[in-house]
Amino acid sequence: MGRREIRVLRDVKRKLLSHKLMMISSMIILFMMVLALFAPFFAPNDPNLIDITQKLQGPSSQFPLGTDHLGRCILSRLIYGTQISLGTAFLVMGLTMMISIPLGIYAGFRGGKVDYFFMRLCDTLMAFPSFLLSLALIGVLGTSLSNLIFAMVLVQWVFYARVIRGMVLSVKKQNFVLAAKICGTPRLIIVIKHILPTIISQVIVLVFMDIGGVILSISGLSFLGLGIQPPDAEWGMMINDSKPFFRNNPSLMLYPGMMIFIVVIAFNLFGEALRDALDLKKE
Amino acid sequence: MGWFIVKRLTSLIPILLGISLITFILLHLIPGDPAVAYLRISHIPPTDEAVAALRVELGLNKPLYIQYLDWLGKVLQLDLGMSYVSKNAVWDEILLHLFPTIQLTCASLIFIVVISLPIGMISAIYKGKFVDQFSRIVAFVSVSMPSFWFGFLLIYLLSVKLDLFPVLGRGTLAHLVLPSLTLAFGYIGTYMRLLRASMLENLNEPFVMYAKARGLRQRLIVSRHVLKKSLLPVITGLGMSLGNMLGGAVIVETIFAWPGMGQLFVTSILNQDYPMIQGCVLFMSVIFVVCNLLVDIMYSFLDPRIRWEGEK
Numbered sequence: 001m002g003r004r005e006i007r008v009l010r011d012v013k014r015k016l017l018s019h020k021l022m023m024i025s026s027m028i029i030l031f032m033m034v035l036a037l038f039a040p041f042f043a044p045n046d047p048n049l050i051d052i053t054q055k056l057q058g059p060s061s062q063f064p065l066g067t068d069h070l071g072r073c074i075l076s077r078l079i080y081g082t083q084i085s086l087g088t089a090f091l092v093m094g095l096t097m098m099i100s101i102p103l104g105i106y107a108g109f110r111g112g113k114v115d116y117f118f119m120r121l122c123d124t125l126m127a128f129p130s131f132l133l134s135l136a137l138i139g140v141l142g143t144s145l146s147n148l149i150f151a152m153v154l155v156q157w158v159f160y161a162r163v164i165r166g167m168v169l170s171v172k173k174q175n176f177v178l179a180a181k182i183c184g185t186p187r188l189i190i191v192i193k194h195i196l197p198t199i200i201s202q203v204i205v206l207v208f209m210d211i212g213g214v215i216l217s218i219s220g221l222s223f224l225g226l227g228i229q230p231p232d233a234e235w236g237m238m239i240n241d242s243k244p245f246f247r248n249n250p251s252l253m254l255y256p257g258m259m260i261f262i263v264v265i266a267f268n269l270f271g272e273a274l275r276d277a278l279d280l281k282k283e
Numbered sequence: 284m285g286w287f288i289v290k291r292l293t294s295l296i297p298i299l300l301g302i303s304l305i306t307f308i309l310l311h312l313i314p315g316d317p318a319v320a321y322l323r324i325s326h327i328p329p330t331d332e333a334v335a336a337l338r339v340e341l342g343l344n345k346p347l348y349i350q351y352l353d354w355l356g357k358v359l360q361l362d363l364g365m366s367y368v369s370k371n372a373v374w375d376e377i378l379l380h381l382f383p384t385i386q387l388t389c390a391s392l393i394f395i396v397v398i399s400l401p402i403g404m405i406s407a408i409y410k411g412k413f414v415d416q417f418s419r420i421v422a423f424v425s426v427s428m429p430s431f432w433f434g435f436l437l438i439y440l441l442s443v444k445l446d447l448f449p450v451l452g453r454g455t456l457a458h459l460v461l462p463s464l465t466l467a468f469g470y471i472g473t474y475m476r477l478l479r480a481s482m483l484e485n486l487n488e489p490f491v492m493y494a495k496a497r498g499l500r501q502r503l504i505v506s507r508h509v510l511k512k513s514l515l516p517v518i519t520g521l522g523m524s525l526g527n528m529l530g531g532a533v534i535v536e537t538i539f540a541w542p543g544m545g546q547l548f549v550t551s552i553l554n555q556d557y558p559m560i561q562g563c564v565l566f567m568s569v570i571f572v573v574c575n576l577l578v579d580i581m582y583s584f585l586d587p588r589i590r591w592e593g594e595k
Contacts, residue, residue, distance in 0.1 A: 124301030
């Protein structure tokens with residue numbers, strides 16, 4: 001085998017590997033979604049049923065992963081936690097996009113004073129460390145799941161709106177947009193028919209690359225006791241609950257952390273694979 | 284050079300004003316009357332007279348823009364108000380908790396630099412080899428790992444099982460290791476890959492070919508020419524991360540009972556101690572902005588091209 005063949009083979013292997021990663025990560029994500037949707041079906045017990053007589057038990061046929069300090073089934077709580085983690089993350093991302101995409105496109109497409117004002121607003125909001133600003137907003141509004149979602153959306157929409165504005169600026173100068181303008185196409189139609197389809201794939205990649213980070217922030221906030229309130233199960237909160245007990249019962253903190261880690265790494269791998277795949281298309 | 288710094292400093296003014304405005308508005312987002320909230324936290328029954336008297340005392344009866352100007356004037360004199368809970372001045376409390384956080388952040392920075400830069404450099408030179416593959420995995424793990432879980436794993440393995448480090452609190456140097464490693468871990472992967480990418484980019488530059496043509500040794504080319512240029516984006520990144528690390532410190536300080544600003548902040552949120560929340564956000568954001576400014580100025584020292592552009 002000559003050098004060239006080896007190189008080609010290596011290239012194929014690399015592509016396959018990235019496909020393999022994509023396969024594995026998308027299977028994990030799909031599995032988690034099914035788990036979230038059919039949580040009552042998979043969970044062996046009621047996740048919020050407190051039974052002090054059964055507290056801190058090891059694995060058994062009734063409680064496959066044991067029980068926590070209030071005698072609740074850990075496996076059931078993990079399964080129900082999927083609902084909150086994934087659901088909240090998708091909701092936060094969805095709402096963020098509903099603000100960022102229109103505003104980013106508007107600022108980028110209009111330019112001029114609108115754009116100038118928009119950029120100054122971005123500069124100011126981005127001058128805050130984002131996690132701290134979410135914390136402060138929750139602190140002022142009070143701790144609850146809806147306030148957590150509100151605070152996160154309010155803080156992070158700027159980042160995406162700014163990136164989307166940049167995308168629009170580069171698309172705006174391209175010939176097909178100019179041609180549409182010359183034809184007298186109304187602005188709204190140009191945006192919907194020409195600009196949006198051009199940038200939407202990049203936006204989707206952006207969403208998938210960042211959703212892991214959003215899940216981490218949500219569980220971090222819940223870990224601090226500022227997000228989901230008891231008795232609902234959330235992985236970050238479960239780790240926080242395990243604080244006094246994990247020396248003798250490490251599994252209390254091991255399992256929820258593992259869940260967060262697996263979900264986040266699956267989304268990160270998926271995002272990266274998606275970006276690579278789309279880059280290949282461009283070539 | 285001087286001109287560049289002056290220009291950069293003046294651009295700071297609107298940003299700082301914006302920060303102050305948003306922090307001020309933050310307190311007016313409280314559902315209900317701040318005066319009632321104050322009385323409730325101080326365990327005073329909120330009768331109509333008490334609320335009215337407090338509104339005058341806190342200046343809540345004045346129009347909003349006058350309240351803002353009053354508040355801004357006080358902030359400029361470092362008067363951030365009084366904590367609802369401890370009744371101490373917010374500024375004093377912040378100063379009291381500032382040093383442990385600075386200590387934690389600096390130690391983490393050292394961890395980041397010492398661990399990620401050598402590995403990043405090696406994986407750029409031996410691209411596709413074992414070290415490179417390994418660093419790719421580490422990078423994925425480090426950005427996907429929840430820091431609070433990593434902290435607990437460290438406590439469990441190194442303190443509880445192996446008894447190498449003290450678990451909680453602050454005191455000796457050994458106390459500093461686990462918290463700062465926890466805080467650093469999320470950034471290690473990022474900087475490893477950032478340095479690798481930036482070095483790979485620079486290795487194809489004409490100046491490398493020129494250096495090779497001059498007959499310089501590979502090691503000399505990498506250490507003297509490529510590394511120097513590749514460190515620039517890493518430095519910018521680190522400056523920006525410094526501010527985000529203040530946010531990360533909130534979680535890390537909670538895990539390790541580290542008596543820093545992050546803990547002060549979380550406690551004030553859980554106690555609904557509004558002036559303290561406001562003071563902490565304002566203070567940490569100003570630190571964030573100043574860090575970015577310092578990085579910009581340092582950057583212009585390191586990269587003359589930026590300096591020239593600023594003078595044009």
